[in-house]
Amino acid sequence: MATTVEQRRHLATAIPGPRSQALQSRKLAAVSAGVGTGMPVYVERAGGGILVDVDGNQLIDFGSGIAVTTVGASAPRVVEAVKRQVEDFTHTCFMVTPYEEYVAVCEKLALLTPGDHKKRSALFNSGAEAVENAVKVARVFTGRTAVVAFDHAYHGRTNLTMALTAKSMPYKHGFGPFAGEVYRAPMAYPYRWTGDRERTAEEAFEAFATQVHAQVGEQNVAAVIIEPIQGEGGFIVPPAGWLRRVAQWCREHGILLIADEIQTGFCRTGEWFACDHEGVVPDLITTAKGIAGGLPLAAVTGRAEVMDAVHAGGLGGTYGGNPIACAAALAAMETMEVDDLRGRARAIEKLFLGRLQQLAEKFDVIGDIRGRGAMLAIELVKGRGDTTPNPELTAALNKYCHAHGLVTLTCGTYGNVFRFLPPLSISDELLSEGLDILEQAFVANA
Structure with a gap:
């Protein structure tokens, strides 16, 4: 699943950068306010596990356009x-x-x-x-x-x-x-x-x-x-x-x-x-x-x-x-x-679960780890033994990840679930780096 997009994270500017900010201003003037934007960085190229924005930032993709670009955003076939x-x-x-x-x-x-x-x-x-x-x-x-x-x-x-x-x-x-x-x-x-x-x-x-x-x-x-x-x-x-x-x-x-x-x-x-x-x-x-x-x-x-x-x-x-x-x-x-993407999803699950379990041992705000394959999530709560939803921490972690070049998504009826949907074309190296950023987000906010 070769791609012409370089498979590494790179931050050339703050997130969002000046060109993305300018495009967001145009969006606010031309697009209905009812169409929200979770991460206002404007993408110009993508492939494998990387999104490249108009400012030259290369972001690790843990969202796949909400499970759409399973084979990658520019799969050769x-x-x-x-x-x-x-x-x-x-x-x-x-x-x-x-x-x-x-x-x-x-x-x-x-x-x-x-x-x-x-x-x-x-x-x-x-x-x-x-x-x-x-x-x-x-x-x-x-x-x-x-x-x-x-x-x-x-x-x-x-x-x-x-x-x-x-x-x-x-x-x-x-x-x-x-x-x-x-x-x-x-x-x-x-x-x-x-x-x-x-x-x-x-x-x-x-x-x-x-x-x-x-x-x-x-x-x-x-x-x-x-x-x-x-x-x-x-x-x-x-x-x-x-x-x-x-x-x-x-x-x-x-x-x-x-x-x-x-x-x-x-x-x-x-x-x-x-x-x-x-x-x-x-x-x-x-x-x-x-x-x-x-x-x-x-x-x-x-x-x-x-x-x-x-x-x-x-x-x-x-x-x-x-x-x-x-x-x-x-x-x-x-x-x-x-490319046996079923097998790749199972490999991603194994890599993710090990890291998420380690996080749960360090941070008692992780109440549950669940999912299958490359469709995984953690539910965030107030603390061990307290299942009260923690949407505030979820939002803070999401903000941190975005600022550090990791595209993440939240979900859940109570707004307290972090979901992981990486493209199946992503490398283990990018997955590990993305999980490192997630851990840093916990250290900074939990």
């Missing part, structure tokens, strides 16, 4: 595939005059997604769009209307996906009313489970099943939607067995299980999809983010009989499955296979 496709044509609209690249992506998804049943796919532009269409498919197939989502869930910013999303600020506040027939159930969150933590899987499943039975009625539920590892909610990994029990319950009641693998998919967790860790085969799976090496593409893939239940013309969109994005996706998936 993706670059070449995009160049070839742009020279051929940029758009025709698949619903008007189709093209092979769309079909090839759907064929590849049928091979890679969990289960050996016959599958069909439809392509879209964003994760939220994929989720919204998965719900449409489920409602048509089942003839039911209710959808069950979970505490701490994040599924998007459209009206329906905001209804599915649990967190108010900044995603839902002031934007209602939201779509109806959406219900919320308790999530199996081991670190914050209020019952017997050793029995979180059993107790959380019983709470979920009891609540749905009482408040919704199984016969009214079209689908249960779940992130196998919750993303924005705090990289919450449910305990072993919980997801399998939910899947079995869905089958027993004729309810479709939608796996939202938008952040977890495409080698991010050390398997092609996070469901693979649990041996769970969903009825429908939504994908986006890492699918196309940074280009906008999303998909709904599901059982053939489910996907084919929708009438002709019921799914689609002008740009859905754009040929350039499809070419990029095929090249990205080839890169994942040829």
Whole structure:
């Protein structure tokens, strides 16, 4: 996965530098204030594990554009595939005059997604769009209307996906009313489970099943939607067995299980999809983010009989499955296979966990370490034995990392989770240097 970007951190100016500050002033004058900026450095080149900004600073990337540039921000196969496709044509609209690249992506998804049943796919532009269409498919197939989502869930910013999303600020506040027939159930969150933590899987499943039975009625539920590892909610990994029990319950009641693998998919967790860790085969799976090496593409893939239940013309969109994005996706998936990025994610996990555990021994504000593959997180609290969320420290650590050339992200319902999503093309040396900066941030702030 060669890149022309030099793979080293370098700070030529303070962060942000003068050119980035000038661009930020232009942004404030021209872009809606509703579009936030977590780290106002303006990137002009990127590759491997490095982002180069307009001031010549070279930053270590622990965010991957929120799990998008899994293969790197300028992966050679993706670059070449995009160049070839742009020279051929940029758009025709698949619903008007189709093209092979769309079909090839759907064929590849049928091979890679969990289960050996016959599958069909439809392509879209964003994760939220994929989720919204998965719900449409489920409602048509089942003839039911209710959808069950979970505490701490994040599924998007459209009206329906905001209804599915649990967190108010900044995603839902002031934007209602939201779509109806959406219900919320308790999530199996081991670190914050209020019952017997050793029995979180059993107790959380019983709470979920009891609540749905009482408040919704199984016969009214079209689908249960779940992130196998919750993303924005705090990289919450449910305990072993919980997801399998939910899947079995869905089958027993004729309810479709939608796996939202938008952040977890495409080698991010050390398997092609996070469901693979649990041996769970969903009825429908939504994908986006890492699918196309940074280009906008999303998909709904599901059982053939489910996907084919929708009438002709019921799914689609002008740009859905754009040929350039499809070419990029095929090249990205080839890169994942040829370069064994599943194995690389597992290696990153091993390196990270060792260092994070050492940090937890030194700093009692690290309440929990969790995640899989290159999707890892630490939850920050007030101290050992005190699980009160500590968003103030989380923000301070994030600020320190940014100032020292490390691109980091936070998340969590309570704003107290540090999440790590490095590109799988990053070197061990850059990972170690980034973790050194994180440790220095703790020394300076904890």
